[in-house]
Amino acid sequence: MYPDQVARQPASTTPLRDYLSAGPRPGTDQGYVVLPRSLVENMPLVWQQHFTQLLAEFHQAAAHLQWPVYRVVPSKWERLVDLDEDQLAEVGCIVEIDTDGELVYRERHGRRIENPEQTTVLVSFADPLPGEHRNATSDTPPRGVPVPGY
DSSP: OOTTOOOOOOOOSOHHHHHHHSSOOTTBOSSOBOOOHHHHTTSOHHHHHHHHHHHHHHHHHTTTSOOOOOOOOOEEEEEGGGOOHHHHHHTTEEEEEOTTSOEEEEETTSOBOSOTTTOEEEEEOOOOSOOTTSOTTTTOOTTOOOOOOO
16 A cells, blocks of 8 residues: 555445434434524525535425425423323323322323333423524524523
8 A cells, every 4th residue: 555545434325324323413313304494594605505505406306206294393302200281181191190199190092101200202392492583693603502691
């Protein structure tokens, strides 16, 4: 091997899959990548231009598919025992007091949930990210670390 030749691993044929599978990434799960519009619309102009080109190519390539309408709801994992009545209803659970005075958690169809203290569910909550009427970059320096508001 000549000195100017460097041993390199071959480039991946699935770089996006590799990146998304490498660990937890904000706005991703096993099936979807969600990008808050308020954040992408406030990216630096050069990023927006590149991103627009990529999205245009993506939409052109996938235009033949029957796209559903997606409803994206900000959500987080919470322990079942920490939910209020409205949140329990949202996830399809009820809580009742049994004859011994103990709380019993049940699924919508009546099946008892055996370990509610260790059961986590995905529940909606108020979106913590800046909305369309607030400049997402006004308090976020280039490195992406929010500046505390004083």
